[in-house]
Amino acid sequence: MTRQQASAAPPEARATEIRLDGNAIDEVMSLIRERGGRSTTPRRAVLEELIRAAGDLRVAEQIVSGVQAGHPNIGDSTVYRTLDLLEELGLVSHVHLGHGPSHWYLSGNRRRWYLTCTHCGNATEADPAAFDSLATDVAGRTGFVLDAGHFAVTGICASCMSSAG
Amino acid sequence: MTRQQASAAPPEARATEIRLDGNAIDEVMSLIRERGGRSTTPRRAVLEELIRAAGDLRVAEQIVSGVQAGHPNIGDSTVYRTLDLLEELGLVSHVHLGHGPSHWYLSGNRRRWYLTCTHCGNATEADPAAFDSLATDVAGRTGFVLDAGHFAVTGICASCMSSAG
DNA sequence: CATCCTGATGAGTCCAGGTCGCAATAGTGT
DNA sequence: ACACTATTGCGACCTGGACTCATCAGGATG
Numbered sequence A, B: 001m002t003r004q005q006a007s008a009a010p011p012e013a014r015a016t017e018i019r020l021d022g023n024a025i026d027e028v029m030s031l032i033r034e035r036g037g038r039s040t041t042p043r044r045a046v047l048e049e050l051i052r053a054a055g056d057l058r059v060a061e062q063i064v065s066g067v068q069a070g071h072p073n074i075g076d077s078t079v080y081r082t083l084d085l086l087e088e089l090g091l092v093s094h095v096h097l098g099h100g101p102s103h104w105y106l107s108g109n110r111r112r113w114y115l116t117c118t119h120c121g122n123a124t125e126a127d128p129a130a131f132d133s134l135a136t137d138v139a140g141r142t143g144f145v146l147d148a149g150h151f152a153v154t155g156i157c158a159s160c161m162s163s164a165g
Numbered sequence C: 001c002a003t004c005c006t007g008a009t010g011a012g013t014c015c016a017g018g019t020c021g022c023a024a025t026a027g028t029g030t
Numbered sequence D: 001a002c003a004c005t006a007t008t009g010c011g012a013c014c015t016g017g018a019c020t021c022a023t024c025a026g027g028a029t030g
Helices: A024-034 A041-052 A060-070 A076-088 A128-142 A158-164 B024-034 B041-052 B060-070 B076-088 B128-142 B158-164
Strands: A092-095 A103-106 A114-117 A123-125 A153-156 B092-095 B103-106 B114-117 B123-125 B153-156
Touching (some): A041 A103, A060 A076, A076 A092, A128 B128, B024 B041, B041 B060, B041 B076, B041 B103, B060 B076, B076 B092
Parallel strands (some): A114 A153, B114 B153
Antiparallel strands (some): A092 A103, B092 B103, B114 B123
């Protein structure tokens, strides 16, 4: 109904190998330039911030303030736009863990699969093997190709199960 | 960080059998009264609207306008609050299919599992059996008890796979 | 059936989390 | 160094929903 329902993961998305070392930024900038884009300070700053997170999850607001700590004049919307760009390139992903803001991480070509406990709110990354067999099963039955990321699966974690019954 | 992170599905939620016939409303009102709540016109109106949807998904805005078609003086926030109440009672559920608003349905005690295509945006209900075996697998490995509903799993549907590659 | 107590309501305001339009700025191929 | 145009930063705006609070009305009681 609203703006963008089916905008994520355009088929052109090219999952590129990206290492988390210092050269990564230059490699990404080359990739952007190949596509006719430009290597700019804000884009480098956002990438630096994501690399600094070392693959951990960050909400957009954290990324914005991390970037602005070093570059106070970079605007919020530029960070959002850069995250979207990097996601199109297949370099970063965002996941919705619950009702709050989405969480971003440098994914390379490996999306993750998260479980969120609706009781304590904690999110944990899950073993991809279990999800893969679900995906194989569903693809075989229906042809629908599941994508692990984007939304966490909710449930009750082991410790909440044992404590709260 | 914000208000409610871990509020969904309080342990007291009692999944009650609810039929979709005309007596359902009275039964639900009795249930509400047992808990010290009151049977009110807005609550009946919201339930009527959900029953009218016959189990189909509705976004909150549709439910609000459906209710207000018959009762123009019922406020939006009352509808939201009533949906929350009915969800606590285990009678309705909401699911996030994508980035837009959440979708509500009369669930009784049976939550559903949806697949959303990130290419065409369509959501389809999936066979619960596949999800159940995933849930059994994950519970065995980690003790985390998965809940099918609340978030859809994204992917690419069969027709988008074949047409767009 | 009149009263009272308190849960529920509706109108309006506020908030988070982005998104958008646009004039100004700054990469980059030549 | 230039020109061309992708990007930026700013601020206004938008959606979906939560909150406040004075008022209203179920329904248990007498």
